[in-house]
Amino acid sequence: MKTLYSWLKEFSPDLPAFDNLGPILSSLGFSIDSAEKIGFDADGVVVGEILKIEKHPNADKLSICEVSLGSSTKKVVCGAKNIAAGQKIPLAQVGARLPEGVLKKAKIRGIESEGMICSASELGLSGYDNSGILVLDNSLKPGTDLKEIFDKPDYVFELEITPNLAYCLSHFSLARELALYRGFKLVEPKIRSFPLKENSEMKIEIENSSDCFRYYAIIVKNIKNKKTSDWMFERLKKIGLNPKNDILIDASNYAMFELGQPTHCFDLRNLEGGKICVRRALDKEKIKTLDGEDRELSKDILVIADSKKPVAVAGVMGGYYSSVFPDTENILIESAHFNPSAVRKSSKILGLKSDSSFRFERGIDFELQDKAAFRIAQLIINQNPSAEITFVSDNRPYKPSCLNIKSESERINSILGTSFSKEEIEKAFKAVNPSYEGGDFSAPSWRSDIKTIWDLAEETARFYGYSSIKSQTNMKASAFCENPYHEALKSISLKLNSLGLFEAVNYDLVSLKEIRALLLNEKEAVELKNPLSSDFQYLRPSVLCGLLKNLRYNINRGAESVMLYENGKIFSLENENIKEKASTAVLMYGKLREEYWRFGEEFLDFYHVKGAVSYLFSDMGGFALKPCSNAPSYFKKDLCLEIWAFGKLCGYAGAVSSQVLASFDIKESEVYAFEFDTDIYAKAFAGDFYSRIKKAVPVSQYQHSTRDLCVVADKKYSWEEIKKPIENIPDLLWVKLIDVYAGKNLPPDTRSLTMRFMFSSMEKTFTDKELNAKIEEIYNKLNKMFGVSLRSS
Amino acid sequence: MNKQEWLEKLSALRNEFEKAAAEKKSSQDIERDFLSKKGGLALLLRDLSAFSIEEKKELGSLGNDFKKKVAEYCAENSSNPVSDKKSDLDITLCGHPYPKGHSHPIIITMEKIISSMNKLGFSLEYGPLAERDYYNFEALNFPPDHPARDMQDTFYLNQKDEKGINYLLRTHTSPVQIRVMQSKKPPLRVISAGKVFRSEAVDASHSFVFHQLEGFCADKNISMSDLKWTLESFIKDMFGSAAKIRFSPSYFPFVEPGAGVEVSCVFCSSSKGKCPVCKGTGWLEMLGAGMIHPEVFKACGYNPDEISGFAFGAGIERFAMLLYGISDMRQLYENDLRILKNL
Secondary structure (H helix, E strand, C coil): EEEEEEEEEHHHCHHHCCHHHHHHHHHCCCCCEEEEEEECCCCCEEEEEEEEECCCCCCCCCCEEEEEECCCCCEEECCCCCCCCEEEEEEEEEEEEEECECCCCEEEECCCHHHHHHCCCCCCCCCCCCCCCCCCCCCCCCCHHHHHHEEEEEEEEECCCHHHHHHHHHHHHHHHHHHHCCCCCCCCCCCCCCEEECCCEEEECCCCCEEEEEEEEEECCCCCCCCCCCCHHHHHCCCCCCCCCCCHHHHHHHHHHCCCCEEEEEEEECHHHHHEEEEECCCEEEEEEECCCCCEECCCCCEECCCCEEEECCCCCCCCCCCCCCCCCCEEEEEEEECCHHHHHHHHHHHCCCCCHHHHHHHHCCCCCCHHHHHHHHHHCCCCCCCCCEEEEECHHHCCCCCCCCCCCHHHHHHHHCCCCHHHHHHHHHHCCCCCCCEEEEEECCCCCCHHHHHHHHHHHHHCCCCHHHCCCCCCCCCCCCHHHHHHHHHHHHHHHHHCCCCCCCCCCHHHHHHCCCCCCCCCCECCCCCCHHHHCCCCCCCCHHHHHHHHHHHHCCCEEEEEEEEEEEECCCCCCCEEEEEEEEEEEEEEECCCCCCCCCCCHHHHHHHHHHHHHCCCCCEEEEECCCCCCCCEEEEEEEEEEEEEEEEEEEEEEEEHHHHCCCCCCEEEEEEEEEEHHHHHHHHCHHHHCCCCCCCCCCCCCCEEEEEEEEECCHHHHHCCCCCCCCCCCEEEEEEEECCCCCCCCCCEEEEEEECCCCCEEEHHHHHHHHHHHHHHHHHHHCCCCCCCC | CCHHHHHHHHHHHHHHHHHHHHCCCCCCHHHHHHHHHCCCCHHHHHHEEEEEEHHHHHHHHHHHHHHHHHHHHHHHHHCCCCCCCCCCCCCCCCCCCCCCCCCCCHHHHHHHHHHHHHHHHHHHECCCEECCHHHHHHEEEEEEECHHHHHHCEEEEEEEEECCCCECCCCCHHHHHHHHHHHHCCCEEEEEEEECCCCCCECCCCEEEEEEEEEEEECCCCCHHHHHHHHHHHHHHHCCCCCCCEEECCCCEEEEEEEEEEEECHHHHHCCCCCCCCCCCCCEEEEEEECHHHHHHHHCCCCCCCCEEEEEEEHHHHHHHHHHHCCCCCCCCCCCCHHHHCC
């Protein structure tokens, strides 16, 4: 709420200076979001008249002005371009207090200046042209103190008021809060009550008591002087409203920001049929609201209607045709209490918010309606003594009552962890409700938010300050459980970081273009109903989407190596149901290693991505990389492997399709990636710690022996095929491929494979003869199955 | 061999040893000749096995005395006979470029927070990002028409849940509270962390996707003092033992009383004049907290007259930006390697 310091001070005369107000308000849960100093705050600045202007002898851009202050004349150096003889200007005299400090006597380029001609900003005045000095009204008398011309210093601040503090959405109610909780003096607004004659020309009907709790209405007639008083006009303008200089409109706003009760004034001429009905709108019924919009209504919208048509959207905005016009002289003042959720519903459906709906939604003081109506009447009567006021109705089908809360000081202490005495707690209760006199508590009419002992605990803490809650504990020690998914994430990060990969974090929202760029079908993607923009319209179907964007971003900034990974969620639709899965993706592009003085640069390729997957999954049960029959659209068909673990297909690894790279505006073609289901990976971390630890395998105390074998094989046999029959022969610890060669000295369509075998036995050290026999056996097997031959060197 | 012969052999060994010592034989050679498994003294001592117990004692002691003497001599005179050749390596050339990668600053910050809370007995739980209105709002005491819903601009999805209400992207991590409390019984001490979504325009300090941390405790006799102690312990772990916290009233529908939590600015001391981090106030707004609202407990089937608890939450980006000195939140989502590599 935009708040005016001086307005607040009207009700809270011993309010501290503005600079000290912030901590007091925040101790009560209000925060000042922004503040602006307005008005004139300087001493020693008077109106001067420029009599003569001469050029400064030592500076091209400076002038020397002779300025008359009426009783004396000053010689002043000035740099502004817009000065002219005969102007009235603000002159700060030597010793003047300005916002930036005290003005001292100064010699400017050798000439003594007896003051300073000021611009608006030098005087701390906002809303003026600051390109030169401030030119004042020519009718002003030289020597007049500027304090007499401009407004007094004041502050406008934006006070953040959370929904639970909505009862402070006015200057008076905020002052009341400061008085009750912090002991400042409170001056109640003087609201006249009028002896009212009944008026029978209008009848009020409330269709449903659950929509409208109270409808208070009076009629004021014969209003001739409609000009809003200057003080009211200024206040409304300062808090950011747009006063219309029509008292019938402005007084209603003024009362709302003074007291907190939204009201509405109808022009009596345009209320047809002598009745007002608070009812639900009919479907397709229409109203033109005050803002000039034609709106179609529906049966969920609460309206005020005369006998023929809706004249206002209840609590939200008045109708145009029944509103106050320049020639309006007779009005009906509505001061009602509508059901908060009814107002909220109307406001939501119409997409229309107002200061009024804001207050009704949050709940208002249910005893304020008559006062607010009188307040408006009073503001009108003040300038229209001959106006006549009559009473229409105080239709009150439902009176909210405040719950009785059992006063248990023990309970409050146990919630807060404090040790307030019963008396101390009752003192706090009295701040909430000044008429509290001990015993059970019931809230005042403006605090319908208080329903339970927890609410009273909060009030007690607000009253004594939250610092009364000490940092101390009696909590028992608590058992702590590991989370398998989190353990998986930690393990993944540790391993991928050690490979030189950096972790990325991307938005989960992507565009239709990006989904299509991945060659995926958007019909299987989850779309937002209300996206911020088309760039963020869908939930990502793959983590790679963001990494590809990161790749482009980094390449465009000169990166020669991009190695990134990300853990996150991916989304898809399966039979119209949202599927949310944990996913990890890795992207590798460019150099694995820069040139180094011992060896050249190394570029990432398919085997790096394969190696990274194998490293990551090395301890997983049933880990395997299998040729891919159904690769995701964004991989190259023949450069893609399935990742298997725990008997499940959990992801894919390979080279990113050229089409996808082109769609992401990536010119480079060698980009490798893998993505897998993190939940399957996390299975390795499920269960108790001891049960997932790999048991130590005994090693032989006899020497191990290695033997190499180099064969020439037809290229049609994959290494996987060749390895299969030999990897499980007895006493073989492992077999590794240490060289692959094709080309010169070999028949076409063949390649040589150099394998290294490691043999080990628990019983003995193998002799050369035994080892040779084993190698021969292997060779014979391979020869028989694949027709390999020995490579002659 | 009789006793006499044995003693003669020992005496011969002694002479040999003295001779070797006089010739300044290397201690390695002496060790090999006398003390090793096949050395003279070892063999002689092994011969004792044929003697009677008394003789074993007597001769053994003589033999061991000598063994000790030789061992001492070797230890005293041992010198490393292998001398290093002068190296011609330029040891100032840079070392092998092992790869170096690391986690994202948001995740590093999140992990620190999680481990910090783990130490206080809080276990980690997760929840879905595509959430039901019930978990995100209703069960957290945001009734359907409550204005507090306006405090969190929500993204909705096209799909509807069992109640016919559109799914949404969770606006906070608090739905995890409901999910955990509905599936487990107190005492509970739980922390959750992850992405949340708000339909807000992106600028230096706002993002429509950001990370949140959530913690709660549900047990008997839990008070707001316990909350303060917990948060103070956590903050000291994050920002050092000199860090302090203070509470002020604040509002979140799922807690009552509610508190805003400020942390004393630990960056002030390092700058002269007005601290740019806290703008000279000395305090940083870091968390929201409070006592779990009785309506929330009721929604989870707990009796609020028996079980009490606290909850707290914070934006992780705010922590990360402070810790890493990043002033624009968007930078955290650009994944610019020039920045990531230097963190």
